[in-house]
Amino acid sequence: MEFSYDSFGTSLVNSSLDDGSATVIEFDGSLTLSYEELTNINIDYVRYLGPRTYSLDLTGNDFTDLSFLCHFTKLHTLILDKNIHMFIRTLPHLHGLSTFWANNCNISNYSEFLAILADRCPNLKFICILNNPGIPSHIARSRFYSIILYRNFVINRFPRVVHLDECKVEEKKTFFQMAICYLYRRSRTHKLSDKAPIKVLFHQTLVSRKRCIKITIPRLF
Numbered sequence: 001m002e003f004s005y006d007s008f009g010t011s012l013v014n015s016s017l018d019d020g021s022a023t024v025i026e027f028d029g030s031l032t033l034s035y036e037e038l039t040n041i042n043i044d045y046v047r048y049l050g051p052r053t054y055s056l057d058l059t060g061n062d063f064t065d066l067s068f069l070c071h072f073t074k075l076h077t078l079i080l081d082k083n084i085h086m087f088i089r090t091l092p093h094l095h096g097l098s099t100f101w102a103n104n105c106n107i108s109n110y111s112e113f114l115a116i117l118a119d120r121c122p123n124l125k126f127i128c129i130l131n132n133p134g135i136p137s138h139i140a141r142s143r144f145y146s147i148i149l150y151r152n153f154v155i156n157r158f159p160r161v162v163h164l165d166e167c168k169v170e171e172k173k174t175f176f177q178m179a180i181c182y183l184y185r186r187s188r189t190h191k192l193s194d195k196a197p198i199k200v201l202f203h204q205t206l207v208s209r210k211r212c213i214k215i216t217i218p219r220l221f
Contacts, residue, residue, distance in 0.1 A: 035060035046071045066090045088113055091120045099126040107132035118157040126163045137165055
């Protein structure tokens with residue numbers, strides 16, 4: 001299928017119909033190129049659609065070089081699911097991007113991946129990178145403490161994030177607050193006998209023998 005565009009830049013003209021006629025397709029700013037088995041995009045196509053695209057879905061392709069995204073200057077949503085060979089270091093700076101998905105992309109090191117992502121896209125609010133071998137999550141049945149470290153890493157590098165993977169980020173928490181929450185939940189799961197003294201670290205550090213200390217336990221999710 002071949003496309004040309006009108007002089008106003010608001011629609012695409014499909015000129016590859018069998019009868020030689022042309023039909024006008026309105027372009028609303030949302031571009032979906034999912035499951036097209038693409039490894040690159042024609043540069044003329046990118047130069048025209050880039051400044052007019054607000055949402056780009058590239059799910060199920062095989063992109064490695066993401067530098068072509070520099071032409072998408074008004075992009076606010078980018079979906080890169082199932083691009084297992086993408087090289088994140090080629091991602092250009094996209095300061096207007098607020099939503100980023102990279103599920104099932106074979107990400108093995110989240111600290112390196114997210115550090116680069118934070119540098120390129122510092123204003124992200126919605127991040128979803130589930131089903132990757134290096135991403136701790138409840139879905140993958142990861143250890144709770146690993147999830148705490150991961151979420152704290154993301155929150156510290158993306159100050160505007162409001163939703164991470166399958167959970168909302170209701171409030172920003174320090175690592176200490178997250179660790180206290182972890183210890184509290186772990187202590188609740190311990191089976192303590194009536195005769196045995198309380199030896200849980202949480203109670204040893206936060207409860208005084210003379211008086212009780214009232215503590216508000218922060219919610220992690």
